[in-house]
Amino acid sequence: MTIVGQTESTMPAATPPHTLGELFLGFLSIGARSFGGVLPAAHHVMVEQRRWLTPEDFTETVGLCQVLPGPNIGNAAIVLGKRWHGLRGAIVAFLGLFALPYLWVLALALLYTRAAERPLVSAAVAGVGASGAGLFMATAVKLGRPIVRKPAAAALMAGCFVAVAIGRVPLFVVMPIAVIVGLYCSWRRML
Amino acid sequence: MTLIELGLYFALLSLLTFGGLSSVIPEMQRYIVDVKGWTTAADFMHLFAVAQAAPGPNVLFTSLIGYRIAGVAGSLVALLGLCVPAAVLTWVVGSLWERCGDSPWRGVIRRALAPLVVGLTFAAAYIIATPHSPDWRLWLIALATAAGTLRTRVSPLWLLAGGAVLGGLLL
Numbered sequence: 001m002t003i004v005g006q007t008e009s010t011m012p013a014a015t016p017p018h019t020l021g022e023l024f025l026g027f028l029s030i031g032a033r034s035f036g037g038v039l040p041a042a043h044h045v046m047v048e049q050r051r052w053l054t055p056e057d058f059t060e061t062v063g064l065c066q067v068l069p070g071p072n073i074g075n076a077a078i079v080l081g082k083r084w085h086g087l088r089g090a091i092v093a094f095l096g097l098f099a100l101p102y103l104w105v106l107a108l109a110l111l112y113t114r115a116a117e118r119p120l121v122s123a124a125v126a127g128v129g130a131s132g133a134g135l136f137m138a139t140a141v142k143l144g145r146p147i148v149r150k151p152a153a154a155a156l157m158a159g160c161f162v163a164v165a166i167g168r169v170p171l172f173v174v175m176p177i178a179v180i181v182g183l184y185c186s187w188r189r190m191l
Numbered sequence: 192m193t194l195i196e197l198g199l200y201f202a203l204l205s206l207l208t209f210g211g212l213s214s215v216i217p218e219m220q221r222y223i224v225d226v227k228g229w230t231t232a233a234d235f236m237h238l239f240a241v242a243q244a245a246p247g248p249n250v251l252f253t254s255l256i257g258y259r260i261a262g263v264a265g266s267l268v269a270l271l272g273l274c275v276p277a278a279v280l281t282w283v284v285g286s287l288w289e290r291c292g293d294s295p296w297r298g299v300i301r302r303a304l305a306p307l308v309v310g311l312t313f314a315a316a317y318i319i320a321t322p323h324s325p326d327w328r329l330w331l332i333a334l335a336t337a338a339g340t341l342r343t344r345v346s347p348l349w350l351l352a353g354g355a356v357l358g359g360l361l362l
Contacts, residue, residue, distance in 0.1 A: 071248045101245060105255060124355040125241070125358070127357050130336075134354070143309050157310035160311050170222075175307070187303075191305070
């Protein structure tokens with residue numbers, strides 16, 4: 001206990017949160033720090049600060065959550081809460097994660113509703129919206145760059161985009177078809 | 192009645208949110224603006240912007256949509272509707288997935304989903320930056336932000352602030 005500085009480098013073993021309260025506070029702090037990205041905040045709190053997880057564990061858990069539907073970090077709260085404290089852990093982690101951001105976003109919405117009449121505010125908010133669309137574009141480019149050379153992948157990307165954005169076909173129609181085609185192509189090693 | 196409809200719709204949508212909320216944003220807009228007429232395309236975009244300016248998972252955008260349609264109750268119903276079914280699925284599949292270790296199916300599924308997520312994320316960007324007919328000013332802001340993200344290490348918050356300034360000047 002007295003030589004924390006020395007043991008840091010030699011003892012990578014992670015210590016999960018002991019109590020539900022600790023779990024809640026940890027996820028509360030992830031939510032509070034998550035300006036401009038939740039995953040970096042989650043990494044900071046769970047791996048660096050509280051050492052609940054090793055970096056490998058973190059990467060593995062996030063990888064799982066990215067394959068399943070649902071908000072990635074919300075899924076991570078469920079998986080980790082469950083691993084450490086069962087059903088109660090999952091619920092506590094989930095509530096901790098969303099509590100502060102939820103209040104913050106509602107407060108912002110109230111402020112915005114009051115100011116929305118002013119043309120300048122409205123224009124600036126539209127600018128932020130377009131900018132947010134740009135962040136999505138960048139994400140899509142990053143994810144797409146490694147796979148776009150494969151014809152099947154490029155066709156699936158283009159097909160989903162055209163059907164959903166231009167054709168306005170319901171996602172409940174597009175997604176099942178795309179998943180089946182995607183699984184087939186992936187299984188035949190075309191992706 | 193609206194609350195039940197909202198909850199059921201988001202619960203169904205929850206199971207399609209591969210790769211995060213961005214994949215289902217075009218569908219949300221189609222249903223909420225085009226089919227139901229609960230709000231306008233411009234308002235949908237503005238609420239998206241407000242959600243971007245807040246910390247936290249971007250699924251909180253759904254709570255803003257719910258709030259606009261049915262107040263605080265709507266905000267909770269929409270958020271939980273979008274999260275709970277996926278969470279239950281994660282609960283069930285999570286342990287299965289951890290157990291099947293290095294099964295080749297994991298790679299097959301991951302590679303199958305990647306192009307869909309890319310296409311749908313582009314669709315979300317297009318839908319949000321095109322609330323009415325295409326507007327070059329909104330597209331310019333979007334492309335500038337995308338370039339800023341890909342070419343520099345500037346924090347996304349600064350890029351969003353830049354979007355606000357450009358919006359105020361151009362729009």
